[in-house]
Amino acid sequence: MDAIHSRRRVRRLLLPLSAGVCAIALVSGCSDSNTPSSEPDATASGSAQPGPASKATGDLQSQYQSAINNVLPSVVQIDASESLGSGVVYDTEGHIVTNAHVVGDEKTFKVTVATGERVLNASLVAAYPDQDLAVIKLDDVPDGLRPAKFGDSNKVAVGQIVLAMGSPLGLSSSVTQGIVSALGRTVSEGRSGGGTGATIANMVQTSAAINPGNSGGALVNLDSQVIGIPTLAASDPEMGDSAAPGIGFAIPASMVQTVADQIIENGKVTDSGRAALDITGRTVVNDEYRPAGVAIVSVQNGGAADEAGLRVGDIITKVGDSKVTTITSLAEALAGDEPGQKVTVTYTRGNAERTAEATLGEI
Template sequence: MDVLHSRRRARRLMLPLSAGFCAIALVSGCSAAQAPAPGPDATASGPAQPGPVAKAAGDLQSEYQTAINDVLPSVVQIDASESLGSGVVYDTKGHIVTNAHVVGDEKSFKVTVATGEKVLKATLVAAYPEQDLAVIKLDGVPDGLRPAKFGDSEKVAVGQIVLAMGSPLGLSSSVTQGIVSALGRTVSESRTAGGTGATIANMVQTSAAINPGNSGGALVNLNSEVIGIPTLAASDPQMGDSAAPGIGFAIPASMVRTVADQIIKDGKVTDSGRAALDITGRTVVNDDYRPAGVAIVNVQKGGAAADAGLRAGDIITRVGDAPISTITSLAEALAAEKPGQEVTVTYMRGDAKKTAKVKLGEI
């Protein structure tokens, strides 16, 4: 089974990947970093081939350093009693955005900012575990605190050079580099070992090394814009849980802004934009003890499933074109939809196969 692991320090968190990935797991404590990609001056054996003129190495290095100088002062280290992670300064009022699994169940934190060695105190504004995001606020705003600039998620492209900034293994103000490897990935966290249980859609996959402590930091383009919050990284259970270099995931900037703005304004998320069936369910197995669907344990009165005629005891096997075998696959299917959309839900009621048109609700 494909699994992912959040990059916090000390705790282990296993997270299943969406279909289409090779079998991997994510393991805390992995400190193997991705080697830098060859620069434009690198050569291969054999005769030189004509092609476009590459940007001079000095120019590219200058862009790296400019982005680092612009954004790294906005990346902080967050120390909770049972975890260590990173955060990004969101505004001049001292709000900092990070991962929900970094803050856990705690309400107060120690924060080290790049503008000074003094450890500052911060308190939780609110966490939104459904998207693995949270906002904390410094009790006092130091001079020179610099908010980061968040980029446009629509302009993120595969192959784009990116830098991951944070505090891997407690090494504050660290930077790794890579590219955007893929877009639109959907991953799901386990609820064990400190996980939030979130299913997160549209994540940015990156080859930039993401290690324990990077969670909540910044994934940055060469325009000095934060395009995502690094959250997960991979390792291979078939090789003794050793690191699988170059497979990391970040929550896109668009979702970060959506969640953070609502938390700062209202103290909570009031419009999640995430679809729901408004049920409580559990995974069921077939005669071969293989996952075979999600049994409805309870339907919310007046909710999406209830309005469509579904009831407790029905076993959901498909949402739209997506086959459903587990709670995780159901969450992943719903993550791809929007509240108010109508989808066809296929289910078993006793020995009869049925379908229903369901207008999706909202988490």
């Protein structure tokens, strides 16, 4: 399990409408015109010539502005009756991809495009809570609707500059910048407050500031490509569950496209690509009341666990080299595996520890 789970929890980036209006203080810096400047006056000796550093800064700024101009028109705000989130225009037919926890149980939505000219109506196509993704569709597609371009997840690298675009705290068309901090994170989302409880593998960790309302928006590289959908932010229990600055997570573009394409074509996800043991279970505790494994409550006939000889009452304590103490840790242990892959399951039956080789099924 990733080390981040021992210190941080994650929270959805959904903004409840009941949160009210956000008050913002704007502070501008200025200098007293009567205070002598320690800097040389560029106009005293003629026009200043840009050096290598200023030229490089200008080039980087141009890349920022180009990416913003290219992608921001494809990022929308989604009003789901009792909450606000963000979405990304997926195609010219009016499909918009977002998070499942943004749509919740709603079927119809109000969508505001980046220009903010008018509010559009949209309807749910389907949600896939296991990956916290959903697709909605505009009822009437406006002229000039611009789909975003999605990047290659295999080319995303740690240190890459990225921009987060969305509607944090209801402030539509907001942009923040940061870098890709890490790749391959496995993160579990809670169920409280409307969360899906999804355990998502291979997430992109970013330092770009993302806040409630950014859910479903866009994490963008400087080539104007969406490389992820911001979904979760870390919170620190030691700070009263307030946001842990600079630690956010986005679902990679490859998974977004895989899920969205299936929903658009079939109205549901038909091939999740997510491994499963084909059981239902519950967390059990030891004599010290600490989580100590997952007890099997039911086994799917002909499923992975059944074929491996596991049965109701067995307590799973490890999958491969990953220790299993809770339902969440079991999901995390399986998140990086694929259907059809063989894994060693360690379990106890009675007082005896045993192992079995299971060929994983699919969620």
